[in-house]
Amino acid sequence: MNNQALTPESTAETREIVLAARAAGSRLLPAGRRTWPGAGGWTRDGGTTVSTSRLDAVHHYEPADLTLTAGAGIGLDRLARIVGPNRQWLPFDAPGSSAGTLGAAVASGTSGPLRNRYGATRDNVLGLEVVTGDGRSLRIGGRVVKNVAGYDLVRLFTGSRGSLGIITRVSVRLFPIPEADETLLFAGGPSEAVSMARTVCTSEVPVAAAELVEGEEVGADRAMVLAVRLLGGPREVEESRRRIRAALGTEPWRALDDGGSRRFHAARIGWEEGASLVARLAALPDRIDAAVAAARACATRANGAQGSAAITADVLQGLVRVRAALPDFDPTRLAETLATARREMEALGGSLTLSHAPPQVGARVGWTGSRRETAALTDRIKALFDPDSVLAPRCP
Amino acid sequence: MIPGRLTKELARICGRDAVIVDRDRLLVYESDALTAYRHRPGAVVLPRTTEEVRRTVQAVVRHGLPIVPRGAGTGLSGGAVALNGAVVIGTARMNRILAIDAPNRRAVLQPGVINAELSAAAAVYGLYYAPDPSSQTACTIGGNVAENSGGPHCLKYGVTSRYVTGLTVVLADGSVVKAGGQGREAPGYDLAGLFLGSEGCFGIATEIEVGLLPVPEGVRTLLGIFDRIEDAGRAVSDIISAGLLPAAMEIIDGPTIRAVEDSVFAAGYPTDAEAALVIEFDGLEAGLDHEAERATHFCLRAGAREVRSARDEEERLALWKGRKKAFGAMGRIAPDLLVQDATVPRTTLPAILKGISEIGKRYNLIVANVFHAGDGNLHPNILFDRRDRDELERVEHASKEIMQLCVDAGGTITGEHGVGLDKKHHMPLIYGPDELDTMWGIRRVFDPGAVMNPGKVLPEETEPLHANPGQDPASGELVGAPAPA
Numbered sequence: 001m002n003n004q005a006l007t008p009e010s011t012a013e014t015r016e017i018v019l020a021a022r023a024a025g026s027r028l029l030p031a032g033r034r035t036w037p038g039a040g041g042w043t044r045d046g047g048t049t050v051s052t053s054r055l056d057a058v059h060h061y062e063p064a065d066l067t068l069t070a071g072a073g074i075g076l077d078r079l080a081r082i083v084g085p086n087r088q089w090l091p092f093d094a095p096g097s098s099a100g101t102l103g104a105a106v107a108s109g110t111s112g113p114l115r116n117r118y119g120a121t122r123d124n125v126l127g128l129e130v131v132t133g134d135g136r137s138l139r140i141g142g143r144v145v146k147n148v149a150g151y152d153l154v155r156l157f158t159g160s161r162g163s164l165g166i167i168t169r170v171s172v173r174l175f176p177i178p179e180a181d182e183t184l185l186f187a188g189g190p191s192e193a194v195s196m197a198r199t200v201c202t203s204e205v206p207v208a209a210a211e212l213v214e215g216e217e218v219g220a221d222r223a224m225v226l227a228v229r230l231l232g233g234p235r236e237v238e239e240s241r242r243r244i245r246a247a248l249g250t251e252p253w254r255a256l257d258d259g260g261s262r263r264f265h266a267a268r269i270g271w272e273e274g275a276s277l278v279a280r281l282a283a284l285p286d287r288i289d290a291a292v293a294a295a296r297a298c299a300t301r302a303n304g305a306q307g308s309a310a311i312t313a314d315v316l317q318g319l320v321r322v323r324a325a326l327p328d329f330d331p332t333r334l335a336e337t338l339a340t341a342r343r344e345m346e347a348l349g350g351s352l353t354l355s356h357a358p359p360q361v362g363a364r365v366g367w368t369g370s371r372r373e374t375a376a377l378t379d380r381i382k383a384l385f386d387p388d389s390v391l392a393p394r395c396p
Numbered sequence: 397m398i399p400g401r402l403t404k405e406l407a408r409i410c411g412r413d414a415v416i417v418d419r420d421r422l423l424v425y426e427s428d429a430l431t432a433y434r435h436r437p438g439a440v441v442l443p444r445t446t447e448e449v450r451r452t453v454q455a456v457v458r459h460g461l462p463i464v465p466r467g468a469g470t471g472l473s474g475g476a477v478a479l480n481g482a483v484v485i486g487t488a489r490m491n492r493i494l495a496i497d498a499p500n501r502r503a504v505l506q507p508g509v510i511n512a513e514l515s516a517a518a519a520v521y522g523l524y525y526a527p528d529p530s531s532q533t534a535c536t537i538g539g540n541v542a543e544n545s546g547g548p549h550c551l552k553y554g555v556t557s558r559y560v561t562g563l564t565v566v567l568a569d570g571s572v573v574k575a576g577g578q579g580r581e582a583p584g585y586d587l588a589g590l591f592l593g594s595e596g597c598f599g600i601a602t603e604i605e606v607g608l609l610p611v612p613e614g615v616r617t618l619l620g621i622f623d624r625i626e627d628a629g630r631a632v633s634d635i636i637s638a639g640l641l642p643a644a645m646e647i648i649d650g651p652t653i654r655a656v657e658d659s660v661f662a663a664g665y666p667t668d669a670e671a672a673l674v675i676e677f678d679g680l681e682a683g684l685d686h687e688a689e690r691a692t693h694f695c696l697r698a699g700a701r702e703v704r705s706a707r708d709e710e711e712r713l714a715l716w717k718g719r720k721k722a723f724g725a726m727g728r729i730a731p732d733l734l735v736q737d738a739t740v741p742r743t744t745l746p747a748i749l750k751g752i753s754e755i756g757k758r759y760n761l762i763v764a765n766v767f768h769a770g771d772g773n774l775h776p777n778i779l780f781d782r783r784d785r786d787e788l789e790r791v792e793h794a795s796k797e798i799m800q801l802c803v804d805a806g807g808t809i810t811g812e813h814g815v816g817l818d819k820k821h822h823m824p825l826i827y828g829p830d831e832l833d834t835m836w837g838i839r840r841v842f843d844p845g846a847v848m849n850p851g852k853v854l855p856e857e858t859e860p861l862h863a864n865p866g867q868d869p870a871s872g873e874l875v876g877a878p879a880p881a
Contacts, residue, residue, distance in 0.1 A: 064633050065741045065772075087639055109586070122589060123558045136830045144739040145771045146555065146811035148544045148593050149819075149826055150853065151835050155557070155589030176639030202499055204522065204610045206679060232683065239682035284579035286499040318500075318579055351580035368583045374573060378585055380841040384834070 005049035019135040030162030032101030069171040072103025091118040103167040109159020113209035116316040122158040129169035133386025143171040162392040164385040180237040183261040187253035193224035197315040212313040275323040283350035285318040295320040301337040335364040398438040416440040428471040437478030446602040454570040465596040467539030470531040473816025479851045507538020523608040526553040544593030546812035548644040551770035562605035568847040596849035598842035612678035616688040617706040619715040620673040620695035626746040628671035631698035645770035646674040652764040661721035730779035740807035742772040759790040773811035832858040
């Protein structure tokens with residue numbers, strides 16, 4: 001990747017860049033702040049980065065409508081500062097997102113643990129302006145919260161990772177910040193923690209998010225900690241706290257309220273930072289034990305002698321992530337480990353995908369499992385928006 | 397009528413009783429719930445399995461006929477109307493719930509399962525299916541997928557697309573595609589998301605995986621009575637601005653209240669009121685009373701004459717009755733009803749309502765409003781008699797003006813009913829040529845031969861290259877409307 005990035009200041013300029021690249025037969029890589037280059041293996045050699053970081057104006061914000069339209073390059077941190085004084089927020093908590101832009105969050109389409117309460121990223125994107133790979137500027141969706149006019153191209157672009165167009169403007173749905181924000185941390189041994197997680201999954205208590213984290217990351221002396229986040233009115237949260245304690249039959253190791261809870265989860269967003277391997281193991285929530293075991297095996301094998309690998313799980317979604325720094329690693333052995341874990345996950349009806357890996361490992365294992373049956377549709381969609389492959393390669 | 401050879405072939409695939417070609421029996425299928433559009437299908441086929449759908453699609457396509465997927469026919473945009481002698485593939489017999497996976501809060505079902513029946517089946521496990529279109533006792537989940545349906549409670553819970561996690565789809569070329577699926581991450585384009593709301597133009601969903609929610613422990617329902625509809629609108633804005641998130645907030649206006657109270661559905665709303673606002677909170681019992689008190693305060697502060705609150709389920713149903721029976725009651729006043737479905741930014745509601753009322757007066761028409769106030773989704777109902785040519789023409793004009801008014805306010809032409817046949821000519825109000833062109837392109841990605849539900853969603857005149865120049869352009873006119881000069 002070139003270090004120089006093009007930074008258009010308007011949609012029209014973005015369009016000129018794409019048209020020029022198309023005419024010259026050159027390649028572009030859409031990006032936001034470039035905080036997460038290469039994620040998911042959707043990068044390739046060659047090509048000029050087009051960063052939307054200067055498209056960061058707020059075009060429309062009516063607090064009482066709980067909607068906002070801004071340039072794709074607006075930082076999620078800045079957006080939070082703009083809507084926060086009205087006690088509103090955009091509950092996007094995908095890995096790494098706090099440092100990134102709104103456009104990148106939409107393009108990656110990844111969601112974090114709050115998905116359970118607020119829906120996935122794609123459920124809260126109302127409209128987009130995009131410049132397609134063939135240089136058309138499209139306005140799709142709108143800025144109202146209910147809209148079924150025409151085919152849902154907004155969903156198609158959410159998670160398309162810069163392969164169909166460059167997102168230049170985004171309209172999103174905002175939410176009121178709940179009056180109470182509490183996180184209960186329950187500590188336990190490996191199997192104890194997983195069993196607590198399963199109890200929380202099937203409890204009737206409206207839990208906003210629940211994550212398993214390594215005990216030592218949060219200073220606990222037990223192997224794992226289950227972080228249960230409760231959001232809502234003060235009375236609802238108080239009652240939920242009482243019931244969660246009763247269901248788990250134990251007192252939390254720690255209880256974080258408001259500021260503490262928010263800081264804890266903000267820190268979790270940066271969990272993947274600095275890792276050279278991030279694998280995502282997904283299964284139905286009631287198979288979380290098997291997914292955690294497979295993830296733990298990956299972490300142990302990836303560790304080598306150094307030992308900084310860790311796992312974390314979004315238990316309500318059945319998603320376990322493995323993170324490793326890989327200071328020294330044997331690519332063949334690592335690829336074998338990941339391939340074995342993928343086979344185990346697929347046997348459960350689940351999946352293993354890589355969001356970050358050394359290129360030779362990614363190429364050997366495959367960033368995702370096979371998606372042959374939708375390949376023809378995917379190719380046709382790519383060709384419709386980016387016939388000359390000016391932009392990032394199509395999603396697998 | 398379809399060729400005899402095709403009839404025989406379809407009977408071999410699905411069984412003789414699953415193929416309807418008799419003219420009288422086809423009458424039932426000539427419209428959906430928007431009865432202004434009527435076209436008799438060439439035939440109706442009622443397959444039972446994905447494999448039968450696949451073979452039916454192949455057979456019909458081989459004979460060069462178009463296909464219209466159909467659920468219960470409760471749609472309100474003419475989406476399930478069979479133009480040009482199309483063959484209807486109905487999902488009435490694909491009505492099995494294949495699995496309810498309670499630990500993972502999900503269900504897998506065939507498209508013909510009735511929305512309310514899914515919730516009833518899930519209730520055994522303390523779960524339910526959240527999207528609740530008003531027609532939920534009749535409409536099918538397959539139809540909900542095609543329209544991306546909403547409902548009163550999607551204010552808090554979101555629309556169909558939030559709950560559909562996986563789809564098995566039969567495409568026009570007879571291929572079967574699986575998209576999404578819980579418990580695995582499928583990176584790549586969100587094909588299930590793209591398919592949702594595609595109104596039968598991309599293929600037929602034959603298996604649907606959905607997420608379920610735990611049944612809320614408690615519910616509080618309030619009814620605010622207002623002398624001015626703007627005050628009701630302000631109460632809605634104040635409640636949202638205060639950070640409260642009711643499960644539903646619904647307004648019915650004065651004309652609708654009077655229609656309801658004049659009918660067998662009388663719900664005890666004061667007939668001199670200009671707006672009734674139904675507010676519902678749900679969740680854990682703890683905290684609900686507090687939320688209801690706060691909402692009551694906002695209603696009174698905005699000028700509510702009174703705020704009633706339901707003490708039990710019976711009273712709750714009574715408060716909802718006026719809202720739920722509004723459409724039925726209006727049927728008594730006029731033989732015909734045009735339901736619109738625009739969505740506008742919530743803060744523009746008071747101005748929009750005033751504008752709609754002025755348009756109604758200008759064209760001397762009764763416009764009654766029922767709407768999902770919390771998310772700005774309006775249902776202005778124009779009451780008329782289609783036998784009155786002059787009135788019909790005024791309805792057409794008023795309806796276009798109302799649509800334009802909503803679009804100008806930053807809104808859209810349909811919030812939950814879909815475009816179908818009814819609103820396709822309004823698509824250029826919100827999309828330019830490039831956007832429409834792209835939608836034609838996406839349609840062709842799934843259905844290169846324009847076999848699936850042709851003549852819907854996109855106006856023919858915007859098609860980049862007419863695929864079937866010999867075919868009659870499907871009529872988007874109301875039945876009985878005067879021919880354009």
